[in-house]
Amino acid sequence: MNVISYDNWVTRCNPLTKLTMIPCFGIATAIFPDVWLGLVLLFIILVLAAVAHLLSSMIKMMGAFGVLYH
Numbered sequence: 001m002n003v004i005s006y007d008n009w010v011t012r013c014n015p016l017t018k019l020t021m022i023p024c025f026g027i028a029t030a031i032f033p034d035v036w037l038g039l040v041l042l043f044i045i046l047v048l049a050a051v052a053h054l055l056s057s058m059i060k061m062m063g064a065f066g067v068l069y070h
């Protein structure tokens with residue numbers, strides 16, 4: 001099994017910090033169910049993925065979820 005090791009600020013971040021972002025984004029979109037908030041959060045996630053050099057992996061994962069849940 002080949003494991004790709006990334007050395008960037010996202011992988012060095014505390015896992016609880018990353019897990020806390022998921023409910024915060026979910027609660028924010030539940031409280032303010034607006035298309036613009038979803039687009040802003042998507043933009044923020046894509047920018048963070050690009051800064052962490054994980055954009056291609058993120059796009060592949062988002063595409064897979066789009067195909068599975070469409």
